[in-house]
Amino acid sequence: MIEEKFHEVEAEIARSMERRTRVPKDEPVRLIAVTKNHDVAAMREAIDAGAVDIGENRIQEARDKYERLERKATWHLIGHLQTNKARQAVKYFDLIHSVDSEHLARAIDREAGKLGKVQDILVQVNLAREESKSGVFREDLRALLDLTDVLPNLRLCGLMCIAPNYDDVEKCRPLFHEMYEIYQKVKEFPFQTANIKYLSMGMSHDYPIAVEEGANMVRVGTAIFGPRQY
Numbered sequence: 001m002i003e004e005k006f007h008e009v010e011a012e013i014a015r016s017m018e019r020r021t022r023v024p025k026d027e028p029v030r031l032i033a034v035t036k037n038h039d040v041a042a043m044r045e046a047i048d049a050g051a052v053d054i055g056e057n058r059i060q061e062a063r064d065k066y067e068r069l070e071r072k073a074t075w076h077l078i079g080h081l082q083t084n085k086a087r088q089a090v091k092y093f094d095l096i097h098s099v100d101s102e103h104l105a106r107a108i109d110r111e112a113g114k115l116g117k118v119q120d121i122l123v124q125v126n127l128a129r130e131e132s133k134s135g136v137f138r139e140d141l142r143a144l145l146d147l148t149d150v151l152p153n154l155r156l157c158g159l160m161c162i163a164p165n166y167d168d169v170e171k172c173r174p175l176f177h178e179m180y181e182i183y184q185k186v187k188e189f190p191f192q193t194a195n196i197k198y199l200s201m202g203m204s205h206d207y208p209i210a211v212e213e214g215a216n217m218v219r220v221g222t223a224i225f226g227p228r229q230y
Contacts, residue, residue: 002042003049005224006033009207010050013218016211023180023214032076034203034221036061037228040068046224047071055219059085059092066092078160078200078219080134083107090119097122097160097200097219100134105148112153119153122160122200125182127175133162138182142189149191156191158198158217159183163206172206173213180214 013029033046034055043054043065056062057079066075077093080100086107089096099105099121112119123144126135136144148156161179163172183199202210202218210218222228 002045002225005226006046006049006051009220009223012208013211016208019212020214021212023212027216029211029215030198030217032078032200032217032219033224034078034219035065035225036079036221038221038225040065042225043069043073044071047073055221056093059088062092063088076219081108087111087114090115090117095120095122095157095198098124098134099144099148100124100126100136102144102147105144105151105154109151109153117153118155120155120157121148122158122198123148123156124160124162125179127161127179127182128164130164135161141182141186145186145189145191145194149194156194156196158196158200159186160198160200162203163201163210165205169206169209173209176201176206176210176213176215183214 017025030053032053032055033051035043036057052074053076054073055076055078075093077089077096081089081098083104090108090111108119124135125141126133126137129137148154163175166172179201187196198217199215200217201215204220204223207218207220
């Protein structure tokens with residue numbers, strides 16, 4: 001079942017790429033299989049079906065699974081990260097999507113330095129200014145990008161955002177459209193070390209629209225694994 005659903009999502013991504021009008025149709029999209037609240041057996045099934053990117057929201061859950069997975073995968077931290085968990089995040093995750101403050105960026109940089117690691121990160125943008133979500137506001141984005149660019153143990157790789165959970169999913173489109181425009185502008189900034197290549201936006205309910213509007217990384221859980229197992 002997971003294998004079938006995984007390939008259905010891949011097919012929908014391909015159809016969404018064909019519907020693009022202002023974004024290159026051939027720019028590849030990385031599918032992150034979000035395994036929050038799903039067991040290791042489900043993760044193995046997804047990886048065996050072709051998943052190479054795994055997304056987790058919580059450090060402790062990811063740590064427990066990491067030790068038992070027995071499969072190779074690229075690990076993405078997509079949930080909010082507290083600064084006191086930075087050490088563990090750097091230990092287990094290849095890409096941290098949710099850097100949203102100077103304090104957190106410095107904490108990740110410090111812990112990565114202790115491990116001799118350059119940590120790949122995305123900066124999370126709260127474009128809709130939702131109080132319930134993390135992320136830097138648009139007007140504060142440049143300052144955080146400039147900081148992450150010069151911290152020696154961070155590699156800035158792009159941006160992440162989460163759209164509001166509208167009943168009418170089409171309401172997400174203007175936000176994704178605007179986020180892609182921001183991403184394109186950020187790619188032109190004169191960074192020293194950053195390699196801006198990822199725009200992470202879109203989840204199970206809205207990823208087709210996100211892909212149409214320019215996402216090249218989507219975070220899909222329920223559409224692959226079914227409802228979360230609490």
